[in-house]
Each structure stands twice: as C-alpha cells, then as structure tokens.
Amino acid sequence: QVQLVESGGGLVQAGGSLTLSCTGSGTIFSINNMAWYRQAPGKQRELVATIGRLGAINYVDSVKGRFTISRDNAKNSLTLQMNSLKPDDTGVYYCHQRNPAGTPDYWGQGTQVTVSS
Numbered sequence: 001q002v003q004l005v006e007s008g009g010g011l012v013q014a015g016g017s018l019t020l021s022c023t024g025s026g027t028i029f030s031i032n033n034m035a036w037y038r039q040a041p042g043k044q045r046e047l048v049a050t051i052g053r054l055g056a057i058n059y060v061d062s063v064k065g066r067f068t069i070s071r072d073n074a075k076n077s078l079t080l081q082m083n084s085l086k087p088d089d090t091g092v093y094y095c096h097q098r099n100p101a102g103t104p105d106y107w108g109q110g111t112q113v114t115v116s117s
Helices: none
Strands: 003-007 011-015 018-024 033-039 046-051 056-061 066-074 076-084 091-098 111-116
Touching: 003 011, 003 091, 018 111, 033 066, 033 076, 033 111, 046 076, 056 066, 056 091
Parallel strands: 011 111
Antiparallel strands: 003 018, 018 076, 033 046, 033 091, 046 056, 066 076, 091 111
16 A cells, blocks of 8 residues: 655744655655645645656746755655745645556645745
C-alpha cells in the first residue's frame, strides 16, 4: 500500500520560512516525477513545484526565487523549502507522485500552511 505523508506546515508571519517534508512508503520517489501542489480556500488546486525523475525542476512563477524543491533519495523523501512567505501562499500543500498513464497518481493527505500579514 502506497502512502505519502506530509509534515511541516503551520502558522507563520509574512516574510517567514517553513520547510515541508513528504515521506513515502510503498513507492520509490527517485524513479518518479514528484511535485508539490497547493489549494487555497475557494480556489482550485495549483501546481507549485516539480522535480522530475532525472532531476529537472520547475516552479510556478509566483514562487520562483522563494521556494526550493528537493528530493532525498536515501530517505525517500521530498522537501519544499519556503522562504519569504506571503499571505497568498496560504493553503493546503500536497505531495504528489505522477504515475504512468492508466495508473492513478498518488497524493498525500495535505498539510496546512497559513501565512499571516
């Protein structure tokens, strides 16, 4: 059974930092395309950052220069370092593994990030 478990969310003031972690069981992060998504209240889920199985990294424009996605293959974990946080970064953050066509993707349960102004 595959499980993705996020941690590290919380309440922080604008300008502060948080580090989100996602650990996986029953799957191997290093050979898969991984990502962080977020969903703000009343809005659709949004792709925040991706790291491909070969290491290619991409970010949504709104977080470029502030967020860093990384993967620790030895620990089978995914991290999102978030700096210079803004109130617009508030939302539930989800760890995601994209699977081949025909196989459902894997999602974590989400971790709440709240940035106060």
